[in-house]
Amino acid sequence: MNGANSTYPLLPGHEIVGEVTEVGSKVKKVKVGDKVGVGCLVGACHSCDSCVNNLENYCSKLILTYNSIDTDGTITYGGYSDHMVANQRYIVVFPDNMPLDAGAPLLCAGITVYSPLKYFGLAEPGKHIGVVGLAGLGHVALKFAKAFGAKVTVISTSPNKMKEALEHLGADSFLASRDPQQMQAATGTLDGIIDTVSAVHPILPLVSLLKSNGKLIMVGAPEKPLELPVFPLIMGKKEDSGWEWDWRNERDPRDD
Known part of the structure; x- marks a missing residue:
């Protein structure tokens, strides 16, 4: 990453795996204890042509997993954080028999x-x-x-x-x-x-x-x-x- 484009403090990491520890009241996709992953993006505008066609990764207002400004004005921090909060839309649920370390590289590479x-x-x-x-x-x-x-x-x-x-x-x-x-x-x-x-x-x-x-x-x-x-x-x-x-x-x- 180019240092000139970095926002500090910066916590990188975009092939993120872990267990769900808490969910919001409207979350239907995951439950506490699920093994999940988060990839390179955690947000988009959800209204442009790319988003409407299920191509959020091409959104001009894409919010990356780290070094981006989220919709609430906070800085996104990546997988080297102790904890991470993400919209369920950008969470991938892993099968129970998939080891987390084996699943992580699938989220980007x-x-x-x-x-x-x-x-x-x-x-x-x-x-x-x-x-x-x-x-x-x-x-x-x-x-x-x-x-x-x-x-x-x-x-x-x-x-x-x-x-x-x-x-x-x-x-x-x-x-x-x-x-x-x-x-x-x-x-x-x-x-x-x-x-x-x-x-x-x-x-x-x-x-x-x-x-x-x-x-x-x-x-x-x-x-x-x-x-x-x-x-x-x-x-x-x-x-x-x-x-x-x-x-x-x-x-x-x-x-x-």
């Missing part, structure tokens, strides 16, 4: 890669998915894609990650993105790519890996602009899209 895989029709057996970068987001994207039955190729600038990708995380293949021969051999083989890298990196080699109608989905956030090769997109009817945490796929009537 998890939904950031799960949602585009589902939205773009890539969460299907037989699809061939590329995952660029094998850090937090890439790790979860690989596990989700494999769980959906897809074939997964990890694409990385670090050849030393090949063993982890193939032997420990179950990837089907590995591409060293700085090896021209490997990249050339994989041209036109992928139905979709989840690009998790938040540093400036070349896009053209990734576009070349896509089949016709392939999708390149950017979930990383480089600080500087990337160079987008438009002609290869046109010639292959390929798609380049940005994505962020889109966790409210279906409205829960108990939220209202």
